[in-house]
Amino acid sequence: MSEVRISAEPRTDFGKGGARRTRRAGKVPAVVYGHGEKPLHISLPSLELAAAIRKGGANQLIAIEVTDGTRELVIPKDIQRDPLRDEIVHADLLIVRRGETITTDIPVNFVGEAEKGGLVVHDLNTLTVEAEATHIPESIEVSIEGLAIGSQRYVRDVEVPEGIVILSDGDLVLASVSEPRGEAPAEEEAAEGEEAPAAAAAE
Structure with missing residues (x-):
């Protein structure tokens, strides 16, 4: 930088x-x-x-x-x-000082698109790293391109430039893709509608 x-x-x-x-x-x-x-x-x-x-x-x-x-x-x-x-x-x-190694937090920049229809959740927005003080990147790029529904991208999956060491736990989830909760299927709605009159008659 x-x-x-x-x-x-x-x-x-x-x-x-x-x-x-x-x-x-x-x-x-x-x-x-x-x-x-x-x-x-x-x-x-x-x-x-x-x-x-x-x-x-x-x-x-x-x-x-x-x-x-x-x-x-x-x-x-x-x-x-x-x-x-x-x-x-x-x-x-x-x-x-130039040449000095320091510990700092670097923002995560998510790029790409996950599987169509998936809901992407960013669990972490920064990573703790060890780097030379005068060569700290502005951000760390993490690709979620094609990440399937139900999948996660972990800290251990991240690739960083030479000279940078990630100190954050490798088992931490950076991003996950889930299936969005949509409206109930038509069959379920119909079944719920039939149950209501039956319950009223029983009362």
């Missing part, structure tokens, strides 16, 4: 009031931490951070360049959003 460069500013105005003032200025309060480094409090341009997350998701590599000269390569660890406006209100960013 390619990295996105974002300029940042050191943040010295803390507390709820400071966070509100940062957001009113069009920025997101954030904390950069990891690798034994002292937590770095910064503010990031809201629009640029939101665009980066939309581009690469929760594992987007971001090269932070702080105005005081500090530079760090990070990935989002925790993104907090306003529940009403869906705007990012705070970000925890984890420092990573």
Whole structure:
């Protein structure tokens, strides 16, 4: 995954009031931490951070360049959003190093169509993997093409690029195909209709 460069500013105005003032200025309060480094409090341009997350998701590599000269390569660890406006209100960013292996969750992208008439149920939407920090894919593709009714696609069936190790239990079901419950056959409806008058007569 390619990295996105974002300029940042050191943040010295803390507390709820400071966070509100940062957001009113069009920025997101954030904390950069990891690798034994002292937590770095910064503010990031809201629009640029939101665009980066939309581009690469929760594992987007971001090269932070702080105005005081500090530079760090990070990935989002925790993104907090306003529940009403869906705007990012705070970000925890984890420092990573090139060549370092990390554990993270990757979204599953289901492709293809199951057997006609089947109802596809997605049991898992992410997989936990171990991967090199700068080579985390945006998603893992899982094919359900031709999957028969009554069949399942398991974690152990997934093929991933070299260098990625799936840590999720291989026996977990990713997707299953069931037969949708339709209307009762005409014969059953007729039988039910005959039983009702008979029951009424007996009463």
